[in-house]
Amino acid sequence: MFVCEYAGEIIKTEEAKRRWEEMNNNAIARNYVLCLKEHVQDRILRTNIDPIHIGNAGRYINHSCAPNLQIYLVRINSLIPVAAFFAVRDIEIGEELTFDYSGADDHCGQSGAMIDGIEDKKGMKKCLCGSEICKGTLPFDQRL
Numbered sequence: 158m159f160v161c162e163y164a165g166e167i168i169k170t171e172e173a174k175r176r177w178e179e180m181n182n183n184a185i186a187r188n189y190v191l192c193l194k195e196h197v198q199d200r201i202l203r204t205n206i207d208p209i210h211i212g213n214a215g216r217y218i219n220h221s222c223a224p225n226l227q228i229y230l231v232r233i234n235s236l237i238p239v240a241a242f243f244a245v246r247d248i249e250i251g252e253e254l255t256f257d258y259s260g261a262d263d264h265c266g267q268s269g270a271m272i273d274g275i276e277d278k279k280g281m282k283k284c285l286c287g288s289e290i291c292k293g294t295l296p297f298d299q300r301l
């Protein structure tokens with residue numbers, strides 16, 4: 158079932174990197190840029206979404222290693238994709254919505270990561286999801 162969109166400004170990878178550098182250098186708390194990759198034959202299509210100026214509640218969804226949402230890039234009458242959250246199981250009233258920041262879904266060839274900074278220059282931010290299968294740190298992709 159569709160839950161909501163991860164809405165925001167679609168930016169080029171160079172601009173995502175620039176914003177990431179700016180964030181790290183100036184200790185700006187804007188760690189919301191989501192980078193999603195689609196593996197299409199031998200190419201990788203990147204979609205970078207920054208909701209800091211224009212966004213919705215999707216930007217407040219935390220990571221979990223055992224999430225109840227999966228994010229997918231979908232295209233509706235446009236080449237520009239929308240990042241859409243779908244429930245992967247029944248969700249109780251009051252249960253926190255979460256998704257895997259690695260975006261991992263081997264079936265559709267999509268992956269991704271939240272660009273992080275400040276406390277996490279080396280991609281070793283401690284994961285606080287509390288699930289039994291917690292991997293210990295938030296997903297981080299240095300190749301973004």
Ligand SMILES: C[S@@+](CC[C@H](N)C(=O)[O-])C[C@H]1O[C@@H](n2cnc3c(N)ncnc32)[C@H](O)[C@@H]1O
Pocket residue numbers: 188189216217218219220221271273274283284285286295
């Ligand atoms: C998209 S924001 C999520 C909303 C954020 N918690 C807030 O209050 O604005 C992503 C940031 O939230 C924090 N975060 C999200 N999930 C986390 C987790 N499982 N463990 C620790 N920090 C987390 C990290 O600082 C991450 O960079």
